[in-house]
Structure formats: structure tokens, C-alpha cells
Amino acid sequence: xxxxxxxxxxxxxxxxxxxxxxxxxxxxxxxxxxxxxxxxxxxxxxxxxxxxxxxxxxxxxxxxxxxxxxxxxxxxxxxxxxxxxxxxxxxxxxxxxxxxxxxxxxxxxxxxxxxxxxxxxxxxxxxxxxxxxxxxxxxxxxxxxxxxxxxxxxxxxxxxxxxxxxxxxxxxxxxxxxxxxxxxxxxxxxxxxxxxxxxxxxxxxxxxxxxxxxxxxxxxxxxxxxxxxxxxxxxxxxxxxxxxxxxxxxxxxxxxxxxxxxxxxxxxxxxxxxxxxxxxxxxxxxxxxxxxxxxxxxxxxxxxxxxxxxxxxxxxxxxxxxxxxxxxxxxxxxxxxxxxxxxxxxxxxxxxxxxxxxxxxxxxxx
Amino acid sequence: xxxxxxxxxxxxxxxxxxxxxxxxxxxxxxxxxxxxxxxxxxxxxxxxxxxxxxxxxxxxxxxxxxxxxxxxxxxxxxxxxxxxxxxxxxxxxxxxxxxxxxxxxxxxxxxxxxxxxxxxxxxxxxxxxxxxxxxxxxxxxxxxxxxxxxxxxxxxxxxxxxxxxxxxxxxxxxxxxxxxxxxxxxxxxxxxxxxxxxxxxxxxxxxxxxxxxxxxxxxxxxxxxxxxxxxxxxxxxxxxxxxxxxxxxxxxxxxxxxxxxxxxxxxxxxxxxxxxxxxxxxxxxxxxxxxxxxxxxxxxxxxxxxxxxxxxxxxxxxxxxxxx
Ligand SMILES: Cc1ncc(C[n+]2csc(CCOP(=O)(O)OP(=O)(O)O)c2C)c(N)n1
Ligand SMILES: [Mg+2]
Numbered sequence: 001x002x003x004x005x006x007x008x009x010x011x012x013x014x015x016x017x018x019x020x021x022x023x024x025x026x027x028x029x030x031x032x033x034x035x036x037x038x039x040x041x042x043x044x045x046x047x048x049x050x051x052x053x054x055x056x057x058x059x060x061x062x063x064x065x066x067x068x069x070x071x072x073x074x075x076x077x078x079x080x081x082x083x084x085x086x087x088x089x090x091x092x093x094x095x096x097x098x099x100x101x102x103x104x105x106x107x108x109x110x111x112x113x114x115x116x117x118x119x120x121x122x123x124x125x126x127x128x129x130x131x132x133x134x135x136x137x138x139x140x141x142x143x144x145x146x147x148x149x150x151x152x153x154x155x156x157x158x159x160x161x162x163x164x165x166x167x168x169x170x171x172x173x174x175x176x177x178x179x180x181x182x183x184x185x186x187x188x189x190x191x192x193x194x195x196x197x198x199x200x201x202x203x204x205x206x207x208x209x210x211x212x213x214x215x216x217x218x219x220x221x222x223x224x225x226x227x228x229x230x231x232x233x234x235x236x237x238x239x240x241x242x243x244x245x246x247x248x249x250x251x252x253x254x255x256x257x258x259x260x261x262x263x264x265x266x267x268x269x270x271x272x273x274x275x276x277x278x279x280x281x282x283x284x285x286x287x288x289x290x291x292x293x294x295x296x297x298x299x300x301x302x303x304x305x306x307x308x309x310x311x312x313x314x315x316x317x318x319x320x321x322x323x324x325x326x327x328x329x330x331x332x333x334x335x336x337x338x339x340x341x342x343x344x345x346x347x348x349x350x351x352x353x354x355x356x357x358x359x360x361x362x363x364x365x366x
Numbered sequence: 367x368x369x370x371x372x373x374x375x376x377x378x379x380x381x382x383x384x385x386x387x388x389x390x391x392x393x394x395x396x397x398x399x400x401x402x403x404x405x406x407x408x409x410x411x412x413x414x415x416x417x418x419x420x421x422x423x424x425x426x427x428x429x430x431x432x433x434x435x436x437x438x439x440x441x442x443x444x445x446x447x448x449x450x451x452x453x454x455x456x457x458x459x460x461x462x463x464x465x466x467x468x469x470x471x472x473x474x475x476x477x478x479x480x481x482x483x484x485x486x487x488x489x490x491x492x493x494x495x496x497x498x499x500x501x502x503x504x505x506x507x508x509x510x511x512x513x514x515x516x517x518x519x520x521x522x523x524x525x526x527x528x529x530x531x532x533x534x535x536x537x538x539x540x541x542x543x544x545x546x547x548x549x550x551x552x553x554x555x556x557x558x559x560x561x562x563x564x565x566x567x568x569x570x571x572x573x574x575x576x577x578x579x580x581x582x583x584x585x586x587x588x589x590x591x592x593x594x595x596x597x598x599x600x601x602x603x604x605x606x607x608x609x610x611x612x613x614x615x616x617x618x619x620x621x622x623x624x625x626x627x628x629x630x631x632x633x634x635x636x637x638x639x640x641x642x643x644x645x646x647x648x649x650x651x652x653x654x655x656x657x658x659x660x661x662x663x664x665x666x667x668x669x670x671x672x673x674x675x676x677x678x679x680x681x682x683x684x685x686x687x688x689x690x
Contacts, residue, residue, distance in 0.1 A: 118470055118472035119473070121469050122471060126471070128467075128472075130438070135435070140462050143458055143459070143462055143463060146427065146430070147432075147435035149428070150431060150435020151436070154439035157436070177459070184429065344473060346507050346508050348478075352531075359560050360610070361609070361610045364642075366645065
């Protein structure tokens with residue numbers, strides 16, 4: 001059986017650090033803290049609504065749910081300032097919602113509608129919002145890792161103080177291009193922060209069966225003389241504090257880093273994952289739901305702090321459900337794209353009708 | 367008009383664009399301090415410095431991906447591949463990321479990236495270093511591919527590629543780097559997607575790109591001298607977008623076409639041209655369209671055979687005579 005967090009020695013040891021007191025957390029207002037809860041609930045309700053559409057046969061393809069991992073996107077992306085950017089893999093709905101994409105455009109994209117964020121041309125794995133510094137949504141495992149490097153390179157080139165949060169999975173760490181990117185990032189001081197969302201599985205392969213490691217994946221950074229840290233993803237304060245440390249080093253010194261954030265996904269790799277219940281025991285999933293659910297834990301924390309009670313939580317949850325239901329309605333009511341739109345958005349010069357877009361034949365249909 | 371080498375023409379184009387636009391930078395293996403493996407970037411690091419001309423580790427996937435990310439952010443990276451043959455380790459970055467990101471984002475993103483380097487056989491370096499992947503890359507909607515054959519075209523197309531707002535693959539040729547030719551002075555830009563009739567003729571159209579154009583010109587000369595056949599030579603210059611009109615106009619005039627292609631014959635660029643001619647100019651043809659491609663085997667090392675594997679003037683002449 002794979003190593004679960006319960007069995008893993010906690011790096012925090014006997015005297016756990018109270019990350020609530022970290023500077024980036026100490027000044028949070030109750031509204032901000034409730035905002036994090038609202039965002040986590042929005043992700044979960046969005047994902048549940050999309051799952052339902054899938055089960056009803058209204059969408060096909062791959063649907064990689066983010067349920068169980070919400071604290072990672074919320075804890076990290078909420079730290080983004082004006083010149084911070086983000087890019088991730090195909091499990092991208094949570095990131096999209098946190099950076100400010102609307103449920104409507106995301107749900108419509110899942111159904112392949114013209115009103116979708118990519119006009120139905122990207123689908124579940126390929127959400128983008130460059131106006132919100134969000135660069136996708138990438139379907140090839142680790143294919144986004146050098147793009148994050150390039151985005152961060154561009155920030156430094158332009159003299160902007162920012163970084164690129166570049167997400168990948170625990171399986172993606174074994175792709176060569178990730179290591180090429182790490183080497184270049186450290187060699188040239190590129191302000192990229194790699195965030196490994198370690199949900200312990202890459203499809204049906206457990207971490208133990210996929211990676212040769214000493215203590216953790218992030219430690220591989222030492223081979224590149226790069227900073228690294230391991231983060232307990234269920235603790236929103238810890239996620240924020242450690243991510244902010246890495247972001248600050250990127251901002252101030254252009255130093256890259258790897259953060260490995262421990263998390264867990266409740267559903268199969270994708271909804272089409274026929275083996276969802278075979279490579280891990282149902283008890284394991286139940287254990288995480290009962291003991292490590294990031295939303296429940298944050299709700300409990302807010303209750304302890306006297307910021308929220310059941311009524312407040314219910315109100316936020318109802319709002320999330322309502323928003324998700326409305327997005328389903330919006331998506332279902334939206335039209336499919338027209339066949340002519342197939343040839344839009346391929347070449348910028350053609351789309352813009354520039355001189356360069358008019359010379360020669362660009363498409364070869366007949 | 368000054369006569370300069372193909373290499374110098376490329377160097378001038380890069381220097382002028384670096385000068386013109388602060389967002390342009392050059393990156394690749396050995397491009398800076400070493401002055402380029404083939405000396406295309408000679409002197410540019412000294413002149414423009416570390417920020418604009420950058421040596422990379424030997425990590426094609428990593429640095430081409432970096433270029434795609436930087437281009438999405440509005441920079442204009444010009445990435446050198448020491449050989450286009452090495453593109454295969456960066457294929458995912460070129461096809462999936464540079465080629466598809468605009469489409470998958472519904473037009474929210476564009477990628478003004480140039481990838482350049484030599485793509486040719488004939489230099490006695492064996493199969494791994496002799497690939498001509500213009501057909502593979504032109505197969506991806508979203509990418510553009512140009513193959514300059516002369517110093518003037520090298521300069522004009524390189525400048526156009528750097529100014530273009532879509533990803534452009536510029537395929538050069540190590541055998542042409544030393545070739546001399548007239549290159550117009552000043553800001554010389556050739557629009558991408560415009561073919562060039564390199565020699566006018568009335569009896570047969572020889573249609574080619576890259577170095578094969580020069581082979582066609584040699585064949586056309588001999589066809590005239592030895593057989594009194596007037597061959598027209600059409601240089602595609604750009605593979606995608608493709609100047610269909612110039613090709614069809616030529617075929618409609620001569621009624622015969624021989625396509626010459628350093629690609630391998632199976633699904634090569636010439637296959638696309640042949641399809642296009644039969645679709646749009648079938649009734650104008652007096653003979654079947656013929657092709658002269660590289661012989662269909664991995665690039666052989668042995669110099670004696672290598673020159674025969676690539677299209678030769680002799681093979682072109684034989685094909686022309688067979689349909690004349
Ligand atoms: C290059 C490539 N190989 C294989 C796949 C198929 N695939 C998609 S996701 C995945 C598992 C990746 O797991 P991980 O990186 O841990 O991310 P997670 O799904 O857990 O978020 C695989 C094998 C792919 N999309 N791209
Ligand atoms: Mg995983």
C-alpha cells in the first residue's frame with residue numbers, strides 16, 4: 001500500500017509552527033478568510049455540477065476533477081499580485097475559478113459551447129485567461145513546465161517584479177522537460193515557482209511505484225541548487241505562508257523554487273477512470289474525506305476563530321451551489337459554435353486580416 | 367546591390383531586428399560567446415550583450431518551451447536549433463504548445479516565436495543530422511514554415527518571420543550558408559506566403575523550395591542548352607502559407623510540372639503540391655505531374671551515395687524528358 005499522509009512523519013514535528021501567525025496570514029481580515037472558504041466551496045460545487053453533466057452524457061472526453069485539492073489552488077493563487085502569473089496542467093478548473101474566470105464561461109467550455117472561455121476549442125483541459133495572468137490549462141503531462149519558465153523569463157526580461165506559479169502533478173516530475181526547465185531556472189535565476197500538487201497518484205500509479213526519491217519529490221531541487229519546501233496542503237495557512245516565502249524569493253532575488261504540496265483527490269484520475277476504485281482502497285479515500293478534507297478543516301478553523309458558524313457556512317455553500325446550477329443552465333442554453341469558426345483562432349495574422357494574413361494560402365481543405 | 371553570403375544575409379537580418387525591437391532576443395546552443403555553431407550569429411553577442419543573445423544548455427525541449435512561454439507574454443524570441451534535426455526532442459513544445467495554444471485558447475493568445483536553423487542533407491553527417499522536417503511542421507495548422515534558397519530570400523524572410531505574430535519555422539541550409547548573392551540594401555522584408563519565379567520558361571514548370579531550387583536552376587540551364595526545352599523554375603519560398611496562385615499560373619502556362627523536393631517522397635511537400643495541381647489545374651495538364659524527391663531511405667552517410675540520394679539535375683532532366 002502507498003504511503004499515506006497519516007503514516008508519513010510530519011515535518012512540523014512536535015512543535016508545530018502556527019502558520020496563522022506568518023506575516024502573510026496575520027493581517028487577513030475575516031472577510032478574506034471567508035473568501036477562501038467561498039472559493040473552495042465554489043470549486044467543489046462547480047466540479048460536482050460538471051460531474052453530473054458528464055454522468056448525464058452531456059459532455060464527453062476527459063474530466064479531471066479537483067475535488068479534495070481545493071486548498072492548493074486557493075491557498076497559492078490568492079497570493080498573486082499584478083505581475084504574478086500562473087500556468088497548470090489539465091486538472092485546471094480550480095485554478096481557473098480562483099484567478100477569476102467565471103463559472104459560466106468554464107461550464108460552457110465543458111459543453112463545447114461558443115460562449116465557453118475558449119469558444120469550445122479547448123475543452124476541460126485547456127482553460128485560458130491571459131487577461132487574468134492565467135496561461136492554461138495544458139493536456140500534455142509536464143508540457144507546461146518550460147512555458148512557466150518562459151513566462152517568468154519574460155517578466156525578468158521586462159524588468160517586472162513578479163513570478164510564475166507553475167503547477168504540475170506528482171507523476172509529471174518524471175518528464176525530462178521538467179528537469180531541463182529546473183536546470184535553466186536555477187542557472188539563470190528565473191523567477192518561477194514550481195508547485196507539485198502531490199495527490200499521491202498519477203492515474204493508477206502510486207507515488208511509490210513511480211518515483212525514486214529519498215524523502216520527497218521536491219528534494220530533487222537540491223540537485224539544481226534550488227530552494228524547496230514540502231507543504232501540508234490541508235492547512236491553508238501553511239500553504240499560503242510557504243508559497244509566499246517562495247514568491248518573495250522569486251520577486252526579490254529572482255530565485256526559483258519547488259514546493260511540494262501534499263494533497264489528495266477523491267475521484268478517479270478522470271471521470272472516465274474505470275479503475276478508480278482498484279488501485280487504492282475505498283477505506284483510504286474515506287480516511288482522507290473524514291480526516292483531511294481541506295474544506296472541513298478550514299471551516300473548523302474559522303469556527304474556532306469565531307469567524308464563521310454553521311449558518312454562515314451554509315450561506316456560502318448555498319451561494320456556490322446556486323452559482324454552479326446557474327452556470328449549468330447558462331451552458332446548456334448556449335449555442336454550439338458555427339462550423340465556419342473552425343478556421344478562426346489558428347493564425348493571429350489571418351484573424352486580424354493583416355497583410356501577412358492575406359499572402360498565400362493558410363488552410364488546405366479543397 | 368551588394369553581394370553578400372547567405373550567412374551574412376541572415377546575420378544582417380538578425381542584427382537589424384535586434385536593433386529595431388527591444389523585445390527580440392536570440393537564444394540557442396553556442397549562439398553567443400561561440401558566435402554560433404555555423405557562425406550565423408557572429409558578433410551579435412558582442413554587440414547586443416548578454417540580455418539579447420543567450421547561450422543555452424543542451425536542452426531543446428526546455429529552451430524552445432521557454433521561448434513559447436516568453437512569446438505568449440509578448441516577447442519575440444528567435445530560437446536557434448543547431449540543426450532542425452534536433453527539433454524532434456522539442457517536438458511537443460513546437461507542435462502542442464507553439465502550434466496549438468492560439469486555437470485552444472479561442473484566440474486569446476498568440477505566439478510570435480521564430481525557430482530557425484539548418485534543415486538539410488548532403489553534408490556527410492548521417493541520418494540523425496540530415497532531416498528536412500518542413501513537411502512535418504507545415505502539417506500543423508498554427509505553424510508557418512519558410513525555406514529560403516538565396517541570400518536575398520534568407521534576409522527578407524528572416525525579417526518577416528521575426529515581425530510575424532505567429533510561430534514561424536525558418537529552415538536554412540548549411541550547404542547554402544557560403545553562397546553569395548545580391549541582397550537589396552535597407553529594410554528588406556519578403557512577405558511570407560509569396561512564391562518567386564526564379565527563371566521564366568514556357569515548356570515545363572520545375573517547382574521546388576530550399577536548395578532544390580538551385581538544383582532546378584542548374585537543370586533548367588542544361589535543358590535549355592542541351593535539349594532546347596524552356597523550363598520555368600518556381601521557388602515556393604514559403605511552405606505554409608503557400609502561394610498556390612503562382613504555382614497554378616505557372617502550370618497553366620507550361621502545361622507540365624515536375625516537383626523537386628529534398629523531402630522524402632511519402633507525404634512530402636511535393637505530395638501536397640501534386641494534389642493541389644490535380645485539384646485545380648487538371649485540365650491544363652498535358653502530362654502527369656512528376657516528382658523528384660530524396661531517395662526513400664534514411665539519409666546515407668557515404669558521400670558518394672549521399673549526393674545521389676538528394677535530387678540531382680540529372681534526375682530532374684530525365685523526368686522532364688520523359689514527359690516532354
Ligand atoms: C506526455 C503525456 N503522457 C501521458 C499522458 C496521459 N496522462 C494524463 S494525466 C496522467 C497522470 C499524471 O499524473 P500527475 O502528474 O500526478 O497529475 P494528476 O493527474 O494527479 O493531477 C497521464 C499518464 C499525457 N497526458 N501526456
Ligand atoms: Mg498526481
